Amino acid sequence: xxxxxLLGAGFIASVHMEAWKKVDGAEVSVFFETNPEKARAFQExxxxxxxxxxxxxxxxxxxxxxDICLPTFLHREYVExxxxxxxxxxxEKPIALTIDDAATMQDVCRRNGxxxxxxxxxxxxxxxxxxxxxxxxxxxxxxxxxxxxxLSVSPTWxxxxxxxxxxxxxxxxxxxxxxxxxxxxxxxxxxKEVFAWGVRSVAGSLDHIFTEVRYEDGAVASIQGxxxxxGDFPFTCxxxxxxxxxxxxxxxxxxxxxxxxxxxxxxxxxxxxxGRKTIEVSSEDPYCxxxxxxxxxxxEGKPIEKGTPEQATLALKLALAAxxxxxxxxxxRL
Numbered sequence: 001x002x003x004x005x006l007l008g009a010g011f012i013a014s015v016h017m018e019a020w021k022k023v024d025g026a027e028v029s030v031f032f033e034t035n036p037e038k039a040r041a042f043q044e045x046x047x048x049x050x051x052x053x054x055x056x057x058x059x060x061x062x063x064x065x066x067d068i069c070l071p072t073f074l075h076r077e078y079v080e081x082x083x084x085x086x087x088x089x090x091x092e093k094p095i096a097l098t099i100d101d102a103a104t105m106q107d108v109c110r111r112n113g114x115x116x117x118x119x120x121x122x123x124x125x126x127x128x129x130x131x132x133x134x135x136x137x138x139x140x141x142x143x144x145x146x147x148x149x150x151l152s153v154s155p156t157w158x159x160x161x162x163x164x165x166x167x168x169x170x171x172x173x174x175x176x177x178x179x180x181x182x183x184x185x186x187x188x189x190x191x192k193e194v195f196a197w198g199v200r201s202v203a204g205s206l207d208h209i210f211t212e213v214r215y216e217d218g219a220v221a222s223i224q225g226x227x228x229x230x231g232d233f234p235f236t237c238x239x240x241x242x243x244x245x246x247x248x249x250x251x252x253x254x255x256x257x258x259x260x261x262x263x264x265x266x267x268x269x270x271x272x273x274x275g276r277k278t279i280e281v282s283s284e285d286p287y288c289x290x291x292x293x294x295x296x297x298x299x300e301g302k303p304i305e306k307g308t309p310e311q312a313t314l315a316l317k318l319a320l321a322a323x324x325x326x327x328x329x330x331x332x333r334l
Contacts, residue, residue, distance in 0.1 A: 005065070006069065008032070032053075033050065065090065068092060071168060072096065073168045075105070116304075118307050118312035120183075134267075146219070147222045149224040149239075150224070184213065209323070211318075236251070
């Protein structure tokens with residue numbers, strides 16, 4: 001049995017906790033949280049040991065894996081602590097707030113010989129995975145353009161609203177937008193040129209952004225992301241992918257957050273001379289899929305190929321370039 005220390009007791013930590021329950025041979029045996037109220041509620045719900053100091057946890061508990069579900073500005077510090085203790089590390093996205101921090105995190109894990117994976121969950125989300133497979137099979141021919149979007153109301157779940165403070169989260173232009181930056185990179189490869197426009201919140205955070213990207217092979221992408229929607233606007237995401245021979249389209253609408261992610265919306269395939277084709281995808285929990293993948297890589301000694309720190313850093317570079325382009329009004333070349 002592999003023992004896991006879960007860092008955090010917020011929304012995404014609960015998502016991970018439920019996902020780990022489905023991974024045979026893994027057990028979350030302890031968690032870390034400094035907020036007493038959140039720690040109390042989490043412990044009452046799950047009945048596992050609690051620490052408010054990671055150094056004490058690592059000294060007193062025998063764990064194999066550290067799963068980091070903490071605010072972004074804490075990622076580097078806690079990845080370093082876990083890796084220096086010889087623990088394999090899973091860290092929620094974004095990998096970090098800066099490229100230098102991301103590089104340091106990658107280096108410390110490499111030096112300590114531990115596996116390091118970043119939670120870019122779209123690489124495990126059924127409709128995104130299926131689209132990638134269809135593209136590889138040539139379903140729409142050569143890719144010409146990609147549209148990807150992710151929209152929600154402002155998050156209300158973070159302690160002291162840290163996620164709405166750009167110095168701590170990077171704003172929606174980094175935290176939310178980075179999902180689709182990573183996915184479009186997965187489809188198209190290396191970004192070459194970036195331009196962007198954005199809208200700022202009353203707090204000055206760049207929380208709605210339109211990013212235009214040209215890739216090395218000439219394909220283009222338009223990526224929209226933000227959490228400034230109003231009222232009961234549902235969490236909405238999706239893509240349209242244009243190829244020389246067809247189009248793939250998918251749109252997903254859930255509740256205020258992602259709690260209804262299990263519902264099925266088919267991918268639509270359009271091709272000249274053919275009728276519209278609907279493609280349904282199984283509704284496996286993508287968070288369970290990514291943690292199962294990470295666990296299997298550890299157990300079987302396989303290299304991590306999805307959610308690598310290199311992929312996470314490239315997504316961060318794109319998101320940061322978009323933020324710079326929006327602020328400066330000039331094209332940023334990568």
